[in-house]
Amino acid sequence: MGYAPQLYCAYTIALTADGILSLRVMSVRTLLLLIIAVPALLVGGAIALGVTIPVPQWGRDYVLRFVFDPGAQPLELPDIAGPDDPDRPLVVIDAGHGGRDPGSIGQAGTSAQVLEKDIVLALALALRDQLVEEGGIRVALTRDDDNIVTLAQRPEIARQLNADLFLSIHADSAPTRSDVSGASIYTLSTEASSEAAARFAERENAADALNGIVIDGQSAEVSAILVELSQQRTQDDATEFAALIEREGQGRVKFHPQTRRSAELAVLRAPDVPGVLFESGFVTNSDDRARLSTQQGRQEYAEVLARAIRVYFARRAQR
Ligand SMILES: [Zn+2]
Numbered sequence: 001m002g003y004a005p006q007l008y009c010a011y012t013i014a015l016t017a018d019g020i021l022s023l024r025v026m027s028v029r030t031l032l033l034l035i036i037a038v039p040a041l042l043v044g045g046a047i048a049l050g051v052t053i054p055v056p057q058w059g060r061d062y063v064l065r066f067v068f069d070p071g072a073q074p075l076e077l078p079d080i081a082g083p084d085d086p087d088r089p090l091v092v093i094d095a096g097h098g099g100r101d102p103g104s105i106g107q108a109g110t111s112a113q114v115l116e117k118d119i120v121l122a123l124a125l126a127l128r129d130q131l132v133e134e135g136g137i138r139v140a141l142t143r144d145d146d147n148i149v150t151l152a153q154r155p156e157i158a159r160q161l162n163a164d165l166f167l168s169i170h171a172d173s174a175p176t177r178s179d180v181s182g183a184s185i186y187t188l189s190t191e192a193s194s195e196a197a198a199r200f201a202e203r204e205n206a207a208d209a210l211n212g213i214v215i216d217g218q219s220a221e222v223s224a225i226l227v228e229l230s231q232q233r234t235q236d237d238a239t240e241f242a243a244l245i246e247r248e249g250q251g252r253v254k255f256h257p258q259t260r261r262s263a264e265l266a267v268l269r270a271p272d273v274p275g276v277l278f279e280s281g282f283v284t285n286s287d288d289r290a291r292l293s294t295q296q297g298r299q300e301y302a303e304v305l306a307r308a309i310r311v312y313f314a315r316r317a318q319r
Helices: 004-013 019-052 055-067 116-134 153-160 190-204 220-249 286-292 295-318
Strands: 090-095 138-141 165-172 183-188 255-263 275-282
Touching: 090 116, 090 153, 116 138, 116 165, 116 275, 116 295, 153 165, 165 295, 183 190, 183 220, 190 220, 190 255, 220 255, 220 275, 220 295, 275 286, 286 295
Parallel strands: 090 138, 090 165, 165 275, 183 255
Antiparallel strands: 183 275
């Protein structure tokens, strides 16, 4: 409203000889006003629209979906059970699969169908309860319900919690060989281990301390070597833990004839947290299934694994 008299002025001055100049000056002023006023009106309109239509929420959703890929989302770290003392050793127990990913399926399509994701979650919870009951060890679970956790997130949870040990629990299947049974214990293969070390060094650019070795500020070559050394020590510890599971399980857990194995397993790639993957048995074998899906059977596994974890930490404390 304030600029209406000026517009009127511009027209009257335009009638004189040098009024043309005046008109141009006034036009520029008018244009400037329009340049300010029109966007202001548009913004005002947009804000008005934003109030009636949930445009801002839309926008956020859009940005989230495109800016973060699932692996880049900040991790939600789980609660830690057990003593409220950071000096106590911490084990992260990882129940494999979950959510949309059922893992292996036993007796598929029948009413007695058994899903790996359920079996391993029950085992993980039983082991946590066993450790907490015995005391002295802190325990965290990568999942304590039927949620999906990505493969990359599982060891990353252990790393971010500064865990001392990582145990991933799974159950096998051999759909065409129902006689195949028994538990096996996996560690990361040597080739996969050094390859993972190299990749880790590259990715993290060695900005952290690994296993107490400060590698920040080192050259890329030196830090690659230090990461490799850290990885080697981590793998030695993992191998020792695997041997303890086998030892403690003698006579209590039925093992597969080839008990100890190594493979390129993404979940065991943390270069600074020793990790073992425990295949608890075959969901496709009736004896294993009975052991894995009863409370009594689970308790047996929980006691064996808890004892292996306890002995492992006791040895670490003496070093
Ligand atoms: Zn599995």
